[in-house]
Amino acid sequence: MTRMTLTRRQGLAVMGGAAATIAMPAVARAQSVEINVHYSMPAIFKEAQDAVMEAFTKKHPEVKAAYVNPTPTYEDGAQLLLRNAATNSMPEVSFQGLNRLRMFAERGIAQDLAPLLAKEGDLAKLGYSPALLGLGFHAKTQCGLAFAASNPISYYNMDLLKKAGITDAGFPASWDKVIDNSKRIKALGDGNEGMFFRWPGDDWMFSALLYGHGGRMLNDAETDVAFNGAEGLAALKLLDRMVKEGGMPNFAGTADLQAFAAGKLGQMFRTTAQVRSIANSVGTNFQLQTSLMPVIDPVKGRLPTGGAGGMITTKDPRKQEAAWMFLKFATSPEGTTLMVKNTGYVPCNQIAIDDPSYLADFYKQNPLFQAATRQVPLMVPWYAFPGQNSVRVTQVMVDNLARIAEQKATPEQVLADMAAEVRKLIPRQG
Amino acid sequence: MSDAAAAAYAMAPRERSRARSLVGDGGAAWLLTLPAIIAYLLMILLPLAGVLALAFTDYEFGGTSFRWIGSENFADMLKDRTFMASIRNTVIYCFFVVPLSIGIALLLAILIEAGARGRAFFRAVFFLPVVSLTVAMATAWQYLLHPSIGPVNAVLRGLGLGTPNWLGSSDWVLMSLGMIGVWENVGFNLVLFLAGLTAIPRELYGAAEVDGAKSAWSRFALVTWPLLGPTLLFVIIITMTRSIRVFDSVQTLTQGGPNNASEVLLRTIYQEGFHYFKFGYSAAITLVFLAIVLAVMLVQTRLIDRRIHYG
Numbered sequence: 001m002t003r004m005t006l007t008r009r010q011g012l013a014v015m016g017g018a019a020a021t022i023a024m025p026a027v028a029r030a031q032s033v034e035i036n037v038h039y040s041m042p043a044i045f046k047e048a049q050d051a052v053m054e055a056f057t058k059k060h061p062e063v064k065a066a067y068v069n070p071t072p073t074y075e076d077g078a079q080l081l082l083r084n085a086a087t088n089s090m091p092e093v094s095f096q097g098l099n100r101l102r103m104f105a106e107r108g109i110a111q112d113l114a115p116l117l118a119k120e121g122d123l124a125k126l127g128y129s130p131a132l133l134g135l136g137f138h139a140k141t142q143c144g145l146a147f148a149a150s151n152p153i154s155y156y157n158m159d160l161l162k163k164a165g166i167t168d169a170g171f172p173a174s175w176d177k178v179i180d181n182s183k184r185i186k187a188l189g190d191g192n193e194g195m196f197f198r199w200p201g202d203d204w205m206f207s208a209l210l211y212g213h214g215g216r217m218l219n220d221a222e223t224d225v226a227f228n229g230a231e232g233l234a235a236l237k238l239l240d241r242m243v244k245e246g247g248m249p250n251f252a253g254t255a256d257l258q259a260f261a262a263g264k265l266g267q268m269f270r271t272t273a274q275v276r277s278i279a280n281s282v283g284t285n286f287q288l289q290t291s292l293m294p295v296i297d298p299v300k301g302r303l304p305t306g307g308a309g310g311m312i313t314t315k316d317p318r319k320q321e322a323a324w325m326f327l328k329f330a331t332s333p334e335g336t337t338l339m340v341k342n343t344g345y346v347p348c349n350q351i352a353i354d355d356p357s358y359l360a361d362f363y364k365q366n367p368l369f370q371a372a373t374r375q376v377p378l379m380v381p382w383y384a385f386p387g388q389n390s391v392r393v394t395q396v397m398v399d400n401l402a403r404i405a406e407q408k409a410t411p412e413q414v415l416a417d418m419a420a421e422v423r424k425l426i427p428r429q430g
Numbered sequence: 431m432s433d434a435a436a437a438a439y440a441m442a443p444r445e446r447s448r449a450r451s452l453v454g455d456g457g458a459a460w461l462l463t464l465p466a467i468i469a470y471l472l473m474i475l476l477p478l479a480g481v482l483a484l485a486f487t488d489y490e491f492g493g494t495s496f497r498w499i500g501s502e503n504f505a506d507m508l509k510d511r512t513f514m515a516s517i518r519n520t521v522i523y524c525f526f527v528v529p530l531s532i533g534i535a536l537l538l539a540i541l542i543e544a545g546a547r548g549r550a551f552f553r554a555v556f557f558l559p560v561v562s563l564t565v566a567m568a569t570a571w572q573y574l575l576h577p578s579i580g581p582v583n584a585v586l587r588g589l590g591l592g593t594p595n596w597l598g599s600s601d602w603v604l605m606s607l608g609m610i611g612v613w614e615n616v617g618f619n620l621v622l623f624l625a626g627l628t629a630i631p632r633e634l635y636g637a638a639e640v641d642g643a644k645s646a647w648s649r650f651a652l653v654t655w656p657l658l659g660p661t662l663l664f665v666i667i668i669t670m671t672r673s674i675r676v677f678d679s680v681q682t683l684t685q686g687g688p689n690n691a692s693e694v695l696l697r698t699i700y701q702e703g704f705h706y707f708k709f710g711y712s713a714a715i716t717l718v719f720l721a722i723v724l725a726v727m728l729v730q731t732r733l734i735d736r737r738i739h740y741g
Contacts, residue, residue, distance in 0.1 A: 079704060082492025107492060191578040191587065200687060250598035252684050255576055262579045388490065392706050402689035406600060 033322035034064040036091035039308070040077035042070040044273065045095075045148070048342035055338060056329045063322045074100060074308075081313070085109050092314040092323040095147055098135055098307050102384035105143035110311040113142040116324045127333050127351035135348070135381050136309045144309035145331045148345035150273040151303045151379055152208045152293055153371040154178075159286040160266040164188055171291040175238055178267055178294055182246035185266040193249050195267040196256040197242055199401045203394040204382060205269070206401055207304045208293065209235035214300025217383045218426065225426070228419035236411035238296075240404050250405045257281070269293065271306055272372035276344045279368055290371040302380045307345055333358055346372045346379075389425035396421045478720075484713035491707035503714035513715065515690040516698040519604055523694060524673040526608035527615060531669055532662075534612065535619030540654070542620075543627045553624060557617040564614065568682035571610055572597070597684050600691030607692055610679050615672060619665050626661030630654065663734050670726055674719075695719050 039049050049067065056065060071077040074097035081104065084090040096104065104110035113136075120126060123133070128145070136144035156171065164184040172178045182194025198205050207217065215231025218224065227235075242248040251259065257274075259265040261281040270278075275290060282288045295301060310330060312323045329335050336349040337358045344366075352358045353376060363370050385393040400418040403409040409417075485503060489496035507513045542552045559567070574582050575596035583593040596606040634653050643649045677696040680686060686693035686701070699719065703712030 075705065079491070079707075082707065085492055109492075191583070193578050200685075249577055250595055250688065251577070252598040252603075252687060253572060253682075255572065255598065258573065258576060259578050264578045388708075389706070398687070399689045402600070402687060406688060408600075 032062045032064050033318055034066070035093060035314075035319055035322045035326060036068050037065055037093040037095075037326060038068045038070070038077065038080065038091040039095040040071045040074050040097070041308075042072070044343055045308070046070065048148075048339045051338040051342055052330050052335050055334065056326060059329065060325055063325055065322070065326050078103070081109065082107075085313075090313040092319050093310055093312055093326055095308045095310045096144070098144075098146060098149070098305060098309045099382040099384045101136055101144040101309050101311060102138035102386070103390055104311055105139040105141050106386075109313055110141070110143035111313065111315065111320065113145065113312065113324075113327075116312075116320070117142065120328075124350070126328070127336075127349035128331075129350040131379070132348055132350060135305055135379075136311075137381075138384060139386075144311040145327060146305070146307065146309045146348040147331055148339050148343060149305050149307040149348050149376075149379065150271045150345055151305055151372050151375050152205060152269060153272045153275075153375070154291045154293060155260065155268040155270065155278060156289045156291065157260065157263060157266050157286050158289050160185055160188075160192065160263065164266070171289075172267075172294055175241075175294045175296065179241055179246040181267060182242070182248065186247040191264055193247070193259060193265045195242060195246050195248055195269070196251055196259070196265055197239065197248065197269045198256060198271075199239065199405060200252070200398055203397040204271075204304055204306055206235065206239075206397060207383060208269075209238055209296070211302040211304060211380060212293070212296035214297050214302070217385070222386050222426065225419045225422050227422075228415055232419075233411060233415055236401075236404060236415055239401065240407075240411050243405055243407060248405070250402075261285070272369070273306065273343075273345060275368050275372075288368070290368045292371055292375055301378065303375055303378045304382045305379045306382055307348075337362075340369075344369050346376060385422075385426060387425075387427040393422050393425050396425065481713045481716050484710055485717050486714075487710045489710045491703070491709050496710065499710070503711050504718075506711065507715065507718070512690055512693055513698055516686075516693040516695050519691070519693055520674060520676070520695045522604055523608055523611065523676060524670065526605070527611040527673045527676075528666070528669050530608075531612045531615035532619055532665055535616045535665070536623055536658075538616070539620050539623035539627055540650070543624060553621065556620050559614050560617040560621075564678035565682050567614075568610075568679055571679070572683055575606060598688065600688050603684055603688070603692045607676070607679055607683065610683075611673060611676060614679075615669055618672075619669060622661055622665050622668075623658070626658050627654070629661075630657045663730065666734070667727060667730055670730070671723060674723055674726070695722075 037049075037053075039045050042049075049070075053065065053067065056063075068091050071080050077094070077096055078100050081090060081094055081096070085107075090109070101110060117123060117128070117133075132146055133142065135146035135149065136142060138144075154171065161167075161181065164181070164187070166181050166184060172181060178195060185192055185194035210217070210227055210232055213231035213234045215229065215235065216226045219226045256265060256268055256270075257278065260268050260278065263286050272290075279288060293303060310327045312320060312327060314320050314323055330339075331349060333349050333352040333355065336347045336352040339345060340347050340352070340359055341362055347353050347359060353373070363373065384390060397418060400414050400421070403414050404411060486498055486500060487496040488499050488502070538552075538556060542549055545552075574580050577583060577593065577595040577598060580596075582596070586593050594602045596602050630653065634657070635649055638649050638652050643652050675696055676694050677700070680692055680694050680697050681700075684692045686697050695715070696719070699712050699715050702708045702715060
């Protein structure tokens with residue numbers, strides 16, 4: 001063993017080399033971009049987002065993406081972004097409720113994605129169909145891209161239907177049949193309820209009845225209400241019949257979910273986003289089956305879309321590019337597949353929907369998730385009202401629907417009051 | 431009942447005299463209350479000033495600018511169906527919860543105090559609702575009062591009685607929430623009353639008996655009731671403010687519905703501020719809320735305080 005001696009020159013060279021190796025990552029770091037991503041409802045989305053992040057980091061190591069603490073609800077998520085906007089500390093990408101994107105577009109927080117999309121060329125090759133892009137198009141800007149979509153579906157307790165002597169194969173294709181079933185289940189007594197249509201909460205489920213008749217919330221110029229016509233009245237009358245003829249109870253909060261899980265509710269109409277949790281709470285208590293929403297107007301009928309969309313908040317070109325890479329990946333066929341498998345939402349990428357190599361196996365193994373995906377062609381955006389009273393309008397509608405659910409007013413009265421009250425809350429001119 | 435007065439009062443006599451010798455009587459008092467004054471300024475008066483300023487603007491959360499709009503927010507309240515319903519409901523709720531929870535607590539306190547054994551047990555049982563989390567308990571209430579699977583309605587059905595939709599019907603919802611409010615407050619009031627009762631000197635009861643107060647009722651009227659005065663005043667104020675502040679049970683069980691039948695003041699403030707992002711309007715309602723609380727406290731302390739004699 002010889003003793004190692006270093007000359008002064010050698011020593012310097014070693015030190016220089018060491019300095020160079022220390023300095024190297026710094027150079028690499030300067031080239032990579034850091035972005036923060038925010039999402040809400042970790043109870044539903046955490047696994048999906050973690051999977052997306054892992055895959056993204058593997059594919060794009062040059063972008064250092066990280067999640068900020070997820071917010072428990074969409075509402076908290078919107079508050080967080082507004083707070084951050086005031087202090088100039090927004091995450092570069094944020095996933096928000098689809099009906100809140102409009103507010104962020106109107107306040108100039110959500111950046112227009114159109115220029116970024118234009119650079120991509122053929123959007124069909126990315127799986128962005130016009131209908132899917134439409135879910136994130138508000139206030140004349142492409143303010144977001146749909147990430148996870150939901151639509152209302154039917155949940156049936158097959159055991160209870162059987163008990164009430166309803167054995168015909170297939171599912172009620174019409175509301176008449178649903179209401180008739182409900183009557184027969186309720187006649188069983190012992191606290192059994194025939195049906196619940198989840199009208200409280202917000203205007204979403206009501207819009208399913210309105211769109212189902214081919215109606216609209218506001219006129220094209222968004223200057224006046226449009227739901228006060230024949231379609232709106234038909235929607236309210238249908239709700240009225242559910243209560244009058246179907247004996248629909250007035251469940252508050254999540255009482256319908258509890259009754260359903262306990263096997264005391266025969267037919268329930270709710271978002272598909274809950275398929276996973278409902279299937280878990282039902283367990284093996286009874287045979288659960290999901291199906292399409294009963295069709296109202298086979299030609300004009302549509303269904304509202306719920307769920308989350310991603311938006312980009314940064315104006316910095318370098319950060320914007322990185323943010324776009326992340327958002328593009330999250331909404332790509334690959335990202336969408338990860339999202340669907342981990343949540344049960346409807347895919348928001350046409351290629352992931354059409355190409356069987358992505359999700360066909362999953363749907364074969366999880367038939368409960370099929371109902372919503374089969375309704376994709378019917379989906380239209382969850383209408384976001386214009387102006388500052390956007391969220392308040394939905395509450396006004398729910399308050400008025402409560403009067404029908406409690407049989408305290410006729411559909412005609414409610415429609416007139418609802419139209420008058422909503423009219424006061426929308427901006428005077430477009 | 432300011433912290434400053436309490437702090438000055440709490441000083442031991444020896445410290446008082448030492449402080450006096452250094453900076454004089456008044457100076458010492460100010461010096462000793464200084465920390466409390468600073469905390470009060472920073473934590474209470476400053477935010478309050480902020481709320482006061484906001485109440486006269488149309489500021490929206492996340493907005494970049496705002497306008498001074500004078501008393502417009504307050505004028506809007508009078509036309510606001512939700513706000514009017516929320517005032518009415520809060521008043522009804524208070525008139526339901528305050529007398530019932532105080533009456534029941536007093537009755538229970540006297541029974542427990544008179545009882546020979548099990549005092550600690552009953553005290554713990556009735557105090558449980560106070561230490562349990564309202565939000566968690568709301569889940570239990572939701573189940574108990576569930577219209578179709580709830581045990582309460584199962585019992586009623588078994589007895590052949592009607593089964594109200596406790597939380598889903600606008601005729602029942604406020605009463606149901608009121609009952610939950612009573613349940614929450616009784617335990618707290620009970621413990622306060624028990625403390626008040628033990629503070630009453632035993633020999634007064636003996637003296638009353640000698641003077642001819644033979645029945646339990648006359649002993650209660652002559653000794654217990656007047657000597658419980660200070661406790662009662664405190665209990666009334668606490669229960670009143672706790673009832674005006676009702677929020678958790680409403681938010682978790684009914685979200686103010688159906689059709690505003692259970693909308694209460696604090697929820698309206700929350701809803702306007704954090705759901706609709708109308709900070710200005712929300713601040714204005716907060717001021718109204720504060721004014722009501724202050725008025726209630728003033729009336730109670732001025733009117734009732736005069737009739738109370740402190741042991």
